[in-house]
Amino acid sequence: MSPAPVIIAIDGRSGAGKTTLAVELAARLRARHKVSLFHLEDIYPGWNGLAAGIERYISTVLGPLSRGEAAAWTSWDWERHYDGDPRVTLPAEIVIVEGVGAAAAAARPFLSAVIWADSPEDVRRTRALQRDGETYEPYWDQWAAQESEWLAADDVAAEADLHIRNVADGGAPEDVLQLLPYLPGLAQVLAPELSARRGLSLRAERLDARTQAAELFSALYGRSANAVWLDSSNAGVSIITGPAAGGDPADPTVRTAAERSRFSILADDGGTFGQSVTHRAGASHISAGSVTASVDGPFFRWLDTVWGRRAVRAPEGYPGEFTLGWLGYLGYELKRETGGADVSAATPDAALIFAGRAVVLDHVEGTAWLLALDAPDATEWLDTARAAVRAAAATPTASDSQDAAAYPAGAALDGGSTGVGGSPVPAFTSRDSGVAYRAKIAEAQREIGEGNTYEVCLTTTLAAHVPADTVDPWNTYLALRRRNPAPFASYLAFDGLAVASTSPERFLRIASDGGMRAEPIKGTRRRAADAAEDAALRTELATSLKDRAENIMIVDLLRNDLSHFAVPGSVTVSRLCAIESYATVHQMVSTIDASLPPGSPRAEAVAACFPAGSMTGAPKISTMAILDRLEAGPRGVYSGAIGYFSLNGATDLAVAIRTLVISADGDGTAELTLGVGGAITSDSVPDEEYDEIRTKAYGVLSTLGAEFPDP
Numbered sequence: 001m002s003p004a005p006v007i008i009a010i011d012g013r014s015g016a017g018k019t020t021l022a023v024e025l026a027a028r029l030r031a032r033h034k035v036s037l038f039h040l041e042d043i044y045p046g047w048n049g050l051a052a053g054i055e056r057y058i059s060t061v062l063g064p065l066s067r068g069e070a071a072a073w074t075s076w077d078w079e080r081h082y083d084g085d086p087r088v089t090l091p092a093e094i095v096i097v098e099g100v101g102a103a104a105a106a107a108r109p110f111l112s113a114v115i116w117a118d119s120p121e122d123v124r125r126t127r128a129l130q131r132d133g134e135t136y137e138p139y140w141d142q143w144a145a146q147e148s149e150w151l152a153a154d155d156v157a158a159e160a161d162l163h164i165r166n167v168a169d170g171g172a173p174e175d176v177l178q179l180l181p182y183l184p185g186l187a188q189v190l191a192p193e194l195s196a197r198r199g200l201s202l203r204a205e206r207l208d209a210r211t212q213a214a215e216l217f218s219a220l221y222g223r224s225a226n227a228v229w230l231d232s233s234n235a236g237v238s239i240i241t242g243p244a245a246g247g248d249p250a251d252p253t254v255r256t257a258a259e260r261s262r263f264s265i266l267a268d269d270g271g272t273f274g275q276s277v278t279h280r281a282g283a284s285h286i287s288a289g290s291v292t293a294s295v296d297g298p299f300f301r302w303l304d305t306v307w308g309r310r311a312v313r314a315p316e317g318y319p320g321e322f323t324l325g326w327l328g329y330l331g332y333e334l335k336r337e338t339g340g341a342d343v344s345a346a347t348p349d350a351a352l353i354f355a356g357r358a359v360v361l362d363h364v365e366g367t368a369w370l371l372a373l374d375a376p377d378a379t380e381w382l383d384t385a386r387a388a389v390r391a392a393a394a395t396p397t398a399s400d401s402q403d404a405a406a407y408p409a410g411a412a413l414d415g416g417s418t419g420v421g422g423s424p425v426p427a428f429t430s431r432d433s434g435v436a437y438r439a440k441i442a443e444a445q446r447e448i449g450e451g452n453t454y455e456v457c458l459t460t461t462l463a464a465h466v467p468a469d470t471v472d473p474w475n476t477y478l479a480l481r482r483r484n485p486a487p488f489a490s491y492l493a494f495d496g497l498a499v500a501s502t503s504p505e506r507f508l509r510i511a512s513d514g515g516m517r518a519e520p521i522k523g524t525r526r527r528a529a530d531a532a533e534d535a536a537l538r539t540e541l542a543t544s545l546k547d548r549a550e551n552i553m554i555v556d557l558l559r560n561d562l563s564h565f566a567v568p569g570s571v572t573v574s575r576l577c578a579i580e581s582y583a584t585v586h587q588m589v590s591t592i593d594a595s596l597p598p599g600s601p602r603a604e605a606v607a608a609c610f611p612a613g614s615m616t617g618a619p620k621i622s623t624m625a626i627l628d629r630l631e632a633g634p635r636g637v638y639s640g641a642i643g644y645f646s647l648n649g650a651t652d653l654a655v656a657i658r659t660l661v662i663s664a665d666g667d668g669t670a671e672l673t674l675g676v677g678g679a680i681t682s683d684s685v686p687d688e689e690y691d692e693i694r695t696k697a698y699g700v701l702s703t704l705g706a707e708f709p710d711p
Contacts, residue, residue, distance in 0.1 A: 004068045005036070005091050006189045007110060008180075010098040011156050012117035013147050014140075015124030017166040021117060022098035024173040029094055032192040036065075036092040040099025042075050045083075047139045049076075050146045054101040058110075065091050066110040093189060100147055105154045112185035115176065116160035161185075165290045175289035178275060182286060182295050182305065200647070201374035202323060204315035205382060209393035210366040214478055216359065216392035217266045217491075220385060222474070224268035225495040226276045226353050228327040230644060232261040233502070234485035234582070235363035260487035260506060260519075263320050264361040265644065267327060272375035273356025277302075277326075278348040278494070279334075298337045299330075299350050300607040303645070306354075308602035310512070311647040315369070320360050321511055321650040324371055328352035328492060329499060329642045329656060330610065332635035338610050339621040345634035346671075347663060351494045352645075357381050359389065368393075425705040426464035426471075426672055431633055434710060437693075438686040440630045447626050448682045455553045455617040456626060458689075459635060459677025462697065462709060468670040473498030473662045476704070480660065484583050484699040488654030490642050496666075499637055501659040502699065504582050505589075507612045507641045510605065512648040514596035516562055520554045520614040521655075522679055523547030523588030526695045527581070538586045542579050547588050550679045551577050555590045557613035557620060565605040566594035584699040602649055612655045615639040617679060637661050638675025660700050674700055 010018045010025075019039060026035045038061060044053035053076075060073040068091050077084030089095075101107075103114040157163065161183050166172050181190040213231060221227035269276045269287075277286045279299040286293045295302055303326075312323050331349045336342040357372035368389045372378040432440065437460055444456035477491040477500035484502040492499040506519040525541040528534040541547060559571050575591035596605060617623040638661070643653035661673045676693040694708045701708060 003093075004066060005093055005095045006112045006186060007062070007066060007095045007097065008113045008115065008186075009102040009107065009111045010096065010115045010117060011100065011103040011160070012164075012166075013124055013151075014100060014143055015126070016117040016119045017172070018098045018100075018102075018117050021115075021164070021166065021172055021176070022096050025176055026096050028173055028177055029096075033094050033189070034092040036089055036095045038065075038071075038089050038095065038097045040097065040102055042087070043073060044076050044099075046076070046081055047142055048146065050101060050150055054104045054106070057097075057099075057101065058104070058107050061089060062097065062107055062110045065089065065095050101150065103156045103160065104150075105156075108159060113162065113180065113183050114156070114160040115162045115164060116157045117164045117166045117172075118157070119166050161294060163292045171289050172291065174272070175291040178273070178288040179286055179291055179293040182284075182293055182302070184295070184297070187305070200312050202312040202315060202647075203372045203374050203378055203382065204318060205370040205386065206315075206317065207368045207370065207386065207389050208366065209368050209389055211361055211368050211389050211392045213264050213266065213361055213392075214481075216361075216368075216388055218474070219388045219392065220266065220359065221268045221493075224270060224493070227268035227493045228265070228353055228355070229491040230263075230265040230327065230642075231481065231489045231491060232264050232363060232487055233481040233489035234487055235261045235264070258364070262362060262364050263322070264363065265322055265327065265358055266361070267324075267353065267355035267358035269353035269355065271356050271372075271377055271381060273354065273373050275354035276494070277350070277352050277354075279350040280348050281342070281344060284350075299334055300337055300603050300610075303606075304601055304603035307645040307647075307651075308649055310649050312373075314512070314648060315371070318369060319362060319365070320369065321648070321652065322358070322360060322644050322646045323648045323650075324355055324358055324373060325647040326352045326354050326645040327643070328494070329637055330640045330653075331637050332611050332615070332639040332656075334640065335611050335624055338607050340611075340624040341628050343628060343634050345636040347497060347636045347661065348494075350640075351492070351497065353494075357385075359385055424466065424470050426466050428462040428464045428672070428674070428701070428706055428709045430460055430462050430709045431631075432460040434690055437690055441680050441684060441686045441689055443630060444626070444680040445682060445684065448680075453617055453619065453623045453626055454681070455550060456623055456630075456680045457615050457617045457677055458627065458680050459615075459631060459639065459675055460693065461633065461635070461638070462674045462676065462701075464672045464706070465665075465669055466672065468664055468668055471662060471670050471672065473500060476500055476660065476662070479703050480700060483703045484658065486582060486658065488642070490654070492642070496664040498662040499642070499656075499659060500662065501642055501654070501656060503642065503654045503657050503659060504580070504585075504587060505612075505614065505655040505657060507643075507653040507655045508606060508609050509652045510596060510602055510650060512646070512650040514598065514600075516566060516594040516596055516605070518558045518562060518592045518609065518612075519589055520551065520558055520592075520612065521587045521589050522551040522554050522614055523577075524678075524692055524696060525586040526698070527584050527586065538579055538581060541586050541588055542577075546681065546683055548577050550681060551588050551590055553618050553681075554614045554679075555592060557618040558592050558609070561609040561613060561620075562592060562594040564608040565596055565600050567597050570595035584702075585695060602651065606651065606653070610641065611639055612641065614679075615655060615657075615677075635675055636673065638673070639677075658696070658699060660704075672704075 064071040075084040488503040641653040
């Protein structure tokens with residue numbers, strides 16, 4: 001007897017390419033493991049023997065192997081149509097069984113993982129007949145019928161851990177190997193494969209080029225189903241003039257804004273290492289090429305398996321923290337894993353891509369860095385990206401971030417073209433009328449008066465339904481970034497879902513060396529076209545006792561969140577209630593810093609702070625319960641986080657505010673949603689709070705030419 005092996009079943013209809021996949025997968029795994037391979041076709045008793053073949057396979061092969069014993073079985077002689085020679089399959093560290101019925105219901109209790117291979121029927125028939133020739137052709141319909149009858153009673157595909165759309169291009173085995181280590185039943189035995197990912201080689205090139213980011217993104221990723229642009233769209237404004245009055249480079253507010261706006265990251269999930277993941281209600285669905293895996297369990301537990309340990313070295317001279325990795329968003333409903341209730345949203349609770357190659361723009365040095373994990377296709381991509389960077393640097397366009405400097409304070413308030421190209425103006429409705437929202441403010445104040453909370457960040461959702469062909473997510477984002485440049489602007493595309501954000505707020509940064517930073521925003525005033533009025537509004541915000549109280553309460557909450565994993569005594573407040581100004585609003589911002597001890601679980605550190613306290617109120621957990629009752633609906637992407645998880649253990653996440661979400665409904669229509677809200681305290685004035693959410697919505701709505709839905 002040997003130790004019980006890991007058993008992987010590859011199932012699917014005839015002609016789906018199971019045999020070739022199993023042979024190639026076994027060959028790759030044998031580089032680090034002892035592998036046995038068993039083909040069910042060797043044991044089937046004839047053309048009508050599917051049910052009998054499954055029974056023989058389970059009793060004579062699968063049972064013994066699962067116990068670590070040698071399996072002695074009788075083969076099937078296809079020429080004689082009778083039992084053939086006796087054979088033996090020895091146990092091994094990994095056993096791969098393939099064939100129709102390999103993952104039948106009675107077999108699944110013995111299996112560590114189930115892979116379902118699929119292909120269009122015409123492709124499957126062609127493959128099967130090419131393999132078995134004329135002998136097989138008369139029996140194709142008979143064989144297919146028994147498969148259909150079996151699958152009608154046993155939906156193996158629905159139970160599979162991995163799904164393969166096997167197009168026979170040779171890429172399936174490598175795609176499978178990317179995702180197999182994510183499966184809990186295989187994680188331990190495939191530890192060598194996981195370790196290999198932590199020793200990846202990073203190729204990098206530095207190009208001296210002030211590149212037009214929008215043109216570059218369109219050229220490289222305009223046709224990608226899944227792509228991310230983390231876009232410092234106010235780089236020109238913050239670095240050249242600064243958000244503070246006077247723009248003095250010695251002003252710490254100016255320096256902080258410049259740091260936030262230094263880099264832009266452009267990437268998709270293409271290439272050898274490209275992957276994407278969506279998470280919904282306790283299940284992560286990861287895709288790599290033609291393969292999709294389903295992994296049950298909390299999102300942050302999954303994140304801990306793929307991120308947080310240093311896997312690459314930063315290139316020499318590279319000033320950024322992002323060294324490839326995961327990019328995308330975490331939705332507010334992930335609060336179910338961090339002390340909040342379980343609420344379902346229409347959008348995924350998280351959506352990320354893994355970028356094995358990306359372009360990073362350094363707006364300070366005027367350079368573009370090309371980053372790619374070493375792979376057979378890396379050189380070709382570097383050549384393509386290099387040419388795209390040079391082309392985008394040679395032909396400036398009005399859509400790039402630098403043109404934000406041409407929009408002086410208050411200019412966005414003067415009207416003019418929305419920049420959305422003559423699309424019909426969407427008519428938004430609100431989840432709460434003005435009367436209802438004011439009533440909820442009063443209810444929040446009642447909760448505060450009873451001592452159940454100190455501050456309630458009450459939100460509502462604006463939504464519009466439009467014909468899908470009348471909204472262009474890409475051009476909509478370009479218009480938003482022109483009118484509302486922000487340090488954490490971003491454009492995310494996830495195959496039918498687009499996120500266009502002009503967020504000014506950092507949720508959490510963890511540097512590769514363990515430095516932590518949160519920068520909550522609490523306190524907002526509109527911008528004015530008149531300079532004197534604009535300055536007065538800024539001064540009003542700076543001297544507002546109520547806004548300072550809101551901000552300080554959230555600072556206290558975040559100091560507590562960071563302290564869960566920080567080095568004792570390292571939590572400090574380096575800026576308290578500073579004023580920063582953006583195209584449409586003035587904001588009150590504070591900065592909290594801390595240090596993460598070496599070896600700390602970084603995914604858990606992110607979870608300890610999620611969701612951002614500036615979007616819940618204080619204390620966080622009890623206030624989230626109050627919000628669930630008051631808001632009576634999900635927030636989705638809004639109030640979550642947008643950013644990256646880098647292969648060097650760094651992360652930088654923005655709060656998902658000032659964020660338009662565009663979802664294709666599949667019926668020729670699209671839904672546009674915009675979340676807005678504000679902090680409610682005991683001395684809040686309902687009319688003023690309602691005016692504040694109108695101010696916050698203005699930047700997005702005005703770009704679309706839309707109005708706030710009154711009453």
